[in-house]
Amino acid sequence: MSFPTASSEASSVSHPLAPYGWDDAWEAEFAPYAAQGLLPGRVVRVDRGQCDVAVPGGTVRADTEFVVPRDPMKVVCTGDWAAVDPGGDPQYVRTLLPRRTAFVRSTSSKRSEGQVLAANVDHAIIAVPLAVELDLGRVERFLALAWESGAQPLVVLTKADLVPDPTGLSYLVEDVETSAPGVQVLAVSSATGEGVDVLSALVAGGTSVLLGVSGAGKSTLANALLGEDVMEVQATRDADGKGRHTTTTRNLLVLPGGGVLIDTPGLRGVGLWDAGQGVGQVFAEIEELAEGCRFHDCAHGSEPGCAVLAALEDGSLSERRLESYRKLLRENQRIVAKTDARLRAEIARDWRLKAAEGRAAMEAKRGRIR
Structure with missing residues (x-):
């Protein structure tokens, strides 16, 4: 080297x-x-x-x-x-020039195409507003795409000043940390400046993309990092914390403390795009548990000797976390199957086998009844 x-x-x-x-x-x-x-x-x-x-x-x-x-x-x-x-x-x-990394999501079109939101990114900053109830499933979705991109994810809980109780804020940080293994979670307030200096130091010397839903406070956070009001900011609704898309294009901005920031419009949808490895990274503890299952192709449904179900039963794994894992795996499989004929055939074969097993079970049941 x-x-x-x-x-x-x-x-x-x-x-x-x-x-x-x-x-x-x-x-x-x-x-x-x-x-x-x-x-x-x-x-x-x-x-x-x-x-x-x-x-x-x-x-x-x-x-x-x-x-x-x-x-x-x-x-x-x-x-x-x-x-x-x-x-x-x-x-x-x-x-x-060939891209080092790329943050990609699936488009909303029926043609199943990928859309690159930002290229050559080192840090993927996922902005999560504390003005509304935490949606951990959405955080996990963003994280899966971030890991798949090749960038290092970072979750920033914005509007931390709206949670005046330090104990309550620490609990919220812990909740997100549980859903984001291997990812730093930082509470930030653009209004008070809390955490902004730490975030500036984390993103210095690289390219960061700022991601999140509309109303997450991305433009306000970008202004805080820039040290001036460059990005237009609009008010959010008190009822649900949502706002209009202040940022309408993706803009690359040089930060005064070093590094560059790509600000993006609020994302209504973040569909997965061939993010199998990213999903595995987000749910690393489930993937690790799965290695202890009796069957290598265990679906973690009702199979005997399933280590994942055992963890669910003893409380070391939450039902919400497992359901989120299953949901993202299914979605990713559907997306990949649209562009992979072999995978489509495998899925169809699995469905035929399950249907045949179901019919056989029903026939056996009827025979016992007679």
């Missing part, structure tokens, strides 16, 4: 794009395009076939005509690193 030299480190730090996350690895990746006279740049905003790109000389507006792939997973996205024309009117994005 080779390590960058002091001179190469100095060159990447002094590069005009260093505040946007440029490093030696990106420089090496870009070398062939540099030889062609193209400019490196990071996509900071995408809008209707055009995008704003931060290049060494500033920010330019560029057309994406030359990078319109058939695969919707490869369209230009906020956070992408690109090779851009050095001049011209308009300027064009010629190609994208």
Whole structure:
């Protein structure tokens, strides 16, 4: 394994794009395009076939005509690193550098397509408002997508000032920690500044994407991290804590304490997209229990020798947690099956076997009755 030299480190730090996350690895990746006279740049905003790109000389507006792939997973996205024309009117994005990570969800379309929400992300900040009752199932869903993306998840409980009782706040943090193994959970208040300095230190030196439902306080939190009111903020309804989508596009912003932040619009739906490993990571304790089951293909339903059901019975595993695990596994399997013919055939075969077993059981029961 080779390590960058002091001179190469100095060159990447002094590069005009260093505040946007440029490093030696990106420089090496870009070398062939540099030889062609193209400019490196990071996509900071995408809008209707055009995008704003931060290049060494500033920010330019560029057309994406030359990078319109058939695969919707490869369209230009906020956070992408690109090779851009050095001049011209308009300027064009010629190609994208391979992504290190990508936060992907399934679209609401019937075609079962994935949508990349942010590219080349190091930290996935999941904003959960304390203004309303915690939805742990939604937190687990976001976490599954975050782990699958390759980024390190971080759960931020926003509007902590609305929970004045320190004991009550600590209980809420513990509840989320139970649903987020291996993930730091941080209570933050943009109004009082509680936890903002800790969050700033955690996200410095990398790219973070800010995710959550509308009304989660993402734009307010982004302003707190930026130290100024850059993102527009709108009030939420007292009844349910929901608000209108203040942020309408995904924007990449340079943080004063180091690192960059991608703010996203509030997400009404976060469908899984081939996130089997992410689901396993979120429910690591259930996956570990499953290794002790008598049968390797145990469905944790009524099988004898099921370690998961044993944990459910002795109270070390909650019913809610197991049901959430089953729900996300089923959803992910449906999504994958839509694009995997072999898996579809396996699912159909399993259903036929279960149907046959059910019919045989009914016939045996009727025979006993006669």
